[in-house]
Amino acid sequence: MEIHDVLESLRDGKISVPKARKLLSLYSIEKIEEFAQIDVGRKYRKGIPEVIFAERKQLDEVxxxxxxxxxxxxxxxxxRIPKQDYKKMLVxxxxxxxxxxxxxxxxxxxxYKKLxxxxxxxxxxxxxxxDIGIAEEARLTCEAMSCSCICTYDVGIAGMHRMxxxxxxxxxxxxxxxxxxxxxxxxxxxxxSSLVDVPVIGLPTSVGYGYGEKGVAALASMLQSCSLGLSVVNIDNGIGAGAVAANIANRAKAARN
Known part of the structure; x- marks a missing residue:
């Protein structure tokens, strides 16, 4: 039973308060053997789904x-599924x-089962x-949070007319x-950020070499931007950028409705 079903059943008098409390407690923490405790209620509490960081986990654990x-x-x-496990995960x-x-x-x-x-x-x-891989990570996060995305890639300032x-x-x-x-x-x-009147999330990527390599220059540049309305997440943090953007977009959609 989903949380909204529990609340509707309580409202309609189909279940008691103790029963509702017990059902809601199921949407807290789910322990998996001795290696994981998943926050299954996060999407109801924060609007952000559970994310499994697979990079240093065993495939069976994932x-x-x-x-x-x-x-x-x-x-x-x-x-971040390890490349050697990616095809196995698809299977x-x-x-x-x-x-x-x-x-x-x-x-x-x-x-997913349904979106x-x-x-x-x-x-x-x-x-x-x-930069596409990190942007795609952000897109998948946004879509998990029920948002639609318009994506355009490779339009940097080296050819600003493309933008x-x-x-x-x-x-x-x-x-x-x-x-x-x-x-x-x-x-x-x-x-x-200087051209639009909506929030902009800066997502620095670890593309670069030499002085300021591995995204350090991109992060510093975005953090010191003169353009107001720009917020910044950590280097290569596509998940974080998507979560912040989707929360903003969903609040805006709710306000319009």
């Missing part, structure tokens, strides 16, 4: 967490008859093709927030 989570939830994000998902959304240049997966598309609208833009049709489209589509993924010096986030 599978058990996915199965347990999808008993209580309609979807789960699995981020596991199909064998269990779950649905799946993947992304270009990323091993992050959105595994809604009832949230806000988000624009996602990257400076270069090397203006994209910004025009974002304005025409009335996006609620924009995510800008950029490496090197990360200047695209400041430029985009």
């Amino acid at each position: 599978k058990k967490i996915v199965q347990k989570t999808l008993v209580k939830s309609d979807f789960v994000l699995v981020s 596991f998902v199909k064998r269990n008859k779950f649905k799946i959304k993947s992304g270009k240049n990323t091993t992050t997966l959105l595994i 809604k598309n009832t949230g806000g609208k988000i624009g996602i833009i990257t400076a270069g093709t090397s 203006f049709p994209v910004i025009k489209k974002f304005i025409q589509e009335d996006v609620d927030v924009i995510i800008v993924a950029a490496g090197m010096e990360g200047a695209l986030a400041s430029v985009v």
Whole structure:
């Protein structure tokens, strides 16, 4: 029974307060053997789904967490799956008859039984093709949170003329927030923020070399931006950028409704 079903049953007098309390307690923490405690109620409490960081987990552990989570939830994000485990994970998902959304240049997966598309609208833009994987991670997070995304990639300031049709489209589509993924010096986030009247989430990526390599210059540039309305997440934190953007977009959609 989902949380809204519990609350409706309580309202209609079909269940008692102690029964409702017991049912709601099931949406707290789910322990899996001795290696994981998953926050199955997070999406109801925060609007952000459970995310499994798979990078340093054993494949069998990830599978058990996915199965347990999808008993209580309609979807789960699995981020940074090791490349040697990625195909095996796809086989596991199909064998269990779950649905799946993947992304270009990323091993992050959105595994689900059903998804809604009832949230806000988000624009996602990257400076270069090397930034796409991190942007796709953000997209999958936004879609897990019921948002629709308009994505345009490889429009950095090295050819700034490419950017203006994209910004025009974002304005025409009335996006609620924009995510800008950029490496090197990360200047695209400041430029985009200076042209729009919606919140912009700067997503620095670890693309770059030499002085300020591995995203350090991009992060510093975004943090010191002169353009107001720009917020910044950590280097390569596509999940974090998507979560913040989707929360903003969903609140905007709720306010309009």
